[in-house]
Amino acid sequence: MDSVFDELYEKYHHDVFQFIFYMVKNREQAEDLVQEVYIRVLKSYERFEGKSSEKTWLFSIARNVAIDHFRKQKGWKQKIAEKFDWTTGQVKDESPIPEEIALQKEEVGKIYQCLDRCTVDQRMVIVMRYIQELTIAETAEALGWTESKVKTTQHRALKVLKKEMEERMAKEETASEKIRVER
Amino acid sequence: MKRSEWNDKQLEELLSNMPKIQDHRDPRDIYQNITIKMSKKKQRSWVVPSVATAAAILLFVILVPNVMNWNESTSNSMEERSTASDSAEQPEMAKMTENSEDSAGGKEEAKIFTDKKNDENMQMTSIEEEETYTALYKEDLTDGNVFTYAIPDTQGQNIVPISIVVPKEDGKELFEQYKEIMTSLKEEEWGLSEFYPLKAELSISNESVLNVSVPTDHPYMYGVPGQEAFTETLRELAKTLGLNEVDLFTEEKKGIEFELYGNLPTLDLSNDSNHAYYFHYPEKKPKQLYLVPYSQPYKSIEEAFNAMKENISLGLSASIPQDINIEEIKSAGEDILNLKFDDDSKIANEPSFIHTIEAILLTAKDFDFEKVIIQYNKLDKIGKFNMNEEIEVPVAPNKMEILN
Numbered sequence: 266m267d268s269v270f271d272e273l274y275e276k277y278h279h280d281v282f283q284f285i286f287y288m289v290k291n292r293e294q295a296e297d298l299v300q301e302v303y304i305r306v307l308k309s310y311e312r313f314e315g316k317s318s319e320k321t322w323l324f325s326i327a328r329n330v331a332i333d334h335f336r337k338q339k340g341w342k343q344k345i346a347e348k349f350d351w352t353t354g355q356v357k358d359e360s361p362i363p364e365e366i367a368l369q370k371e372e373v374g375k376i377y378q379c380l381d382r383c384t385v386d387q388r389m390v391i392v393m394r395y396i397q398e399l400t401i402a403e404t405a406e407a408l409g410w411t412e413s414k415v416k417t418t419q420h421r422a423l424k425v426l427k428k429e430m431e432e433r434m435a436k437e438e439t440a441s442e443k444i445r446v447e448r
Numbered sequence: 449m450k451r452s453e454w455n456d457k458q459l460e461e462l463l464s465n466m467p468k469i470q471d472h473r474d475p476r477d478i479y480q481n482i483t484i485k486m487s488k489k490k491q492r493s494w495v496v497p498s499v500a501t502a503a504a505i506l507l508f509v510i511l512v513p514n515v516m517n518w519n520e521s522t523s524n525s526m527e528e529r530s531t532a533s534d535s536a537e538q539p540e541m542a543k544m545t546e547n548s549e550d551s552a553g554g555k556e557e558a559k560i561f562t563d564k565k566n567d568e569n570m571q572m573t574s575i576e577e578e579e580t581y582t583a584l585y586k587e588d589l590t591d592g593n594v595f596t597y598a599i600p601d602t603q604g605q606n607i608v609p610i611s612i613v614v615p616k617e618d619g620k621e622l623f624e625q626y627k628e629i630m631t632s633l634k635e636e637e638w639g640l641s642e643f644y645p646l647k648a649e650l651s652i653s654n655e656s657v658l659n660v661s662v663p664t665d666h667p668y669m670y671g672v673p674g675q676e677a678f679t680e681t682l683r684e685l686a687k688t689l690g691l692n693e694v695d696l697f698t699e700e701k702k703g704i705e706f707e708l709y710g711n712l713p714t715l716d717l718s719n720d721s722n723h724a725y726y727f728h729y730p731e732k733k734p735k736q737l738y739l740v741p742y743s744q745p746y747k748s749i750e751e752a753f754n755a756m757k758e759n760i761s762l763g764l765s766a767s768i769p770q771d772i773n774i775e776e777i778k779s780a781g782e783d784i785l786n787l788k789f790d791d792d793s794k795i796a797n798e799p800s801f802i803h804t805i806e807a808i809l810l811t812a813k814d815f816d817f818e819k820v821i822i823q824y825n826k827l828d829k830i831g832k833f834n835m836n837e838e839i840e841v842p843v844a845p846n847k848m849e850i851l852n
Contacts, residue, residue, distance in 0.1 A: 267479065274475050282471040296471065303482045332672050333604045365467040376462050384707050385672065395463035409760055411744060427454045434454075 269307060277320060280397055281327050287380070287392045288331040292363065301330050324399070324407035328389060335385055372430075379429040387422035394419055580799045580831060582739050583806050583842035584611050591616055594844050595626050595688060597633060598680040599640045600673035602731055605763040607677045608640055608738045609684075611844035623652060623689060632850050639733025643677060650685075658686050661697040662704055675706050676743070682715055692717065721745070724752035725810040725845070726764035727803065738846050739807055740764060741814065749785065749815045750777050756807060767807035769794070776823075783818035784838065791825055802831035806842065813841035 281302055286295040305326050366377050380388055393399045393407060394415075401419075405412045471478075584594060592613045599608050610633070614625050630645040647668075649661040660682060662668065668678040686694050694715040696704040703713045723741035730736055742760055746752040756768045768774070773790035780786040787808075795801050805822070812820045824835040833839050 270479055270482070271475075274478070278475070279468070279470060283469050286469045287466070292469075295469075296473065299471065300478060300482050300485065303478070304486055307482070307486070329603065329605055335671060363469065365469055369465070369467055372462055373465060373467070376459070377466065391463060395460060396466050398464070409742075409744065414744075423456050423459055426459055427456070430454050430459070 267307070270303065273303070273306065273323065277323050280320075281323060284324065284327050284392055284397055285331055287396055288385075288388060289334060290363075290377075290381075294334070298330050298334055299327075302327050305330065318403070318406070321399075321403050321406040324393065324397075324403075325409065328408060331389070332385065375430060375433055376426060379426050379433070382429050383422050383425050386418055387425065390415060390418045391422050391426075580802050581806065582737055582803065582846055583810060584613065584844045584847035585842050586840055588847065589613060589843055593622060593625070593688075595629055596684050596844050597630070597644065598677040598684060599633070599635050599638075599643050600677045601728065601763060602639070602641045603763060604641075604671065604673045606728055606740050607673060607680055607743070608728060608730075608740050609680075609845050610638065610640075610738075611847050612850060613847065623650075626685060626688070629850065634848075634850065636732075638848060639730030639736050641673075643674075646678065646681070648678075652689070652691065656691050657693040657695055658682065658689070658691045659695050659697065660704070661699065664698055666698070666704070669705055670707050675709070679706075679709075679712075679715055683717060686715070686717055721814045721816065722747070722749075722752070723811070723814045724756050725767055725807040725814075726756065726760060727767045727807070728764055737803060739767070739803070739810055741810075741845075749812065749817075752811050752815070753777070753787075753808070756811065768804055769800075772804065779817070780821060783816070785812045785815075785817040785820045786823070787820070788823040793824070795824065795827060795830065797827060797830050799831075802833070805830055805833050805839075809839065809841045810845050817841060 278299075282295060282299050285298045285302070286292065289295055289298065302323070306323065362374050362377060366374055380391065383391060389408065390404060393404045394401070399407065401412050401415050404410075405415045408415065410418075592615045594611050594613055596609050596611045599610050600606070601608055612629055612633075614629060617625065627645075627650065633644045635642050635644065647662065647666060649659075651659045651661075653659055668674050682694050686692070694717065695702070696712055696714060698704050703711045705711050722745040723743070724746055725739045725741050728738045728740040730738070742755075742764055746755060753768060753774050757766050757770055757772075759765045772793040772795060774787055775790050776786070776788040778786050789795060808822075809820055819838045819840055821838055822833070822835050827835055829835060
């Protein structure tokens, strides 16, 4: 095997796969996209001059691949948007929860679904900052942003998640209360 | 347990507890998939053109003698015929022998032939004066208006501003001309992605407000570059037409929904400047150079010039070489920027340096300078730019022509 591929696989494969998975929430698509990341990386590896860290460079490519994917998928995304029921603030048809997440406690599954309500930018920041545990500086470098943009995006994303989580929880509570009253 | 209240800390904790998702495939399988994909991509890029070239040569070889014969039968003079056929065939013959010598290396003749042709083309363009300058300058603009359209690149990473000069037409409104040009832009031919005409109705009300109406299923809701190009183009249009408000509608309803910006009822027209220009070579047309502003603004022009020595992720490459040292950046007058290339800077009178000067001028323009003086002791001129004298900043970036 190619030594560059070998090295990158060893060091970063799981991080990159994870990032892409949480961006697209679909295992097959993530598998395809991660291959696309390698193709772009291997094509431009000679041009990588070590000015940024290898890790953030790889993430910046992964980000571009993910963005491209969303670009191509806009028809599909729009379909999902149409399914969104504006009166109840609920997405009717959500992407299925993978096994790994279904095994976790309930809140994890909920927040996984709430991620859909963030913009692409916000989701990228959330995934990089909390799931990949990149620092603000690393996230900024990978996204080609300033640190302050990362901070404000992160802040807005948490606000979106907070609101969503609270709405879901509140609804569940009223639902369970109803059941109790009916009894 | 009642937990309808959430704070940031709890959310952060929950997020970092998200399970690690593993890719269960064998790395060897992944590597194999990649190599298959990469070789497919490569194959596609040369098989078709070389087969086509081979077929073209074959046709040529068959047809040329026939055409000559036909000439022969119509012409009466024997002598005339032989000179005509000689002069037509000889250069071709010379080329063929050249090629067959090369193909002794075992490569396909057709491929070498195409490569050769490409090389020739490349030399041609680097010699041609006109092609060297990417931007539009005052002297190019005898009597016309300029429209700048924002077009996304094919990788969805950058927005390329493309400027078109349109001759002034009497009795025709600028706005009408703008809409007309929008339908004849050749994005794909330019190596960019298909974007125009906008799927929106544009109209002007009260002579100062641009109204933009999109259908409910408008294509600008998702996709980062699409959203950016859409809003950027409208901002640019408002500027060109001297309008001071852009109102957005979805059919009759006020506001357009964007994934990036949320629901926007109007566009912010406040001056969005201080960008640096980088080199961008489209993936689909790698020989075409565009000078493209990076979306992130810089605090000062010094910072911008420093940043321009570095590549930006994918798609934007450094527009100032590492070994050009810019010192003494100061504003000479209010609108004049004065800078100096260090004597150790390695600069020659070549196209690539002309492009560097263009990038510097366009960046200066974005920082609201009108003229730039570049002090450099070792050269009087780089292309048409005089060193140590005032140079006017370009009118607009990336001039393109639409030939109908």
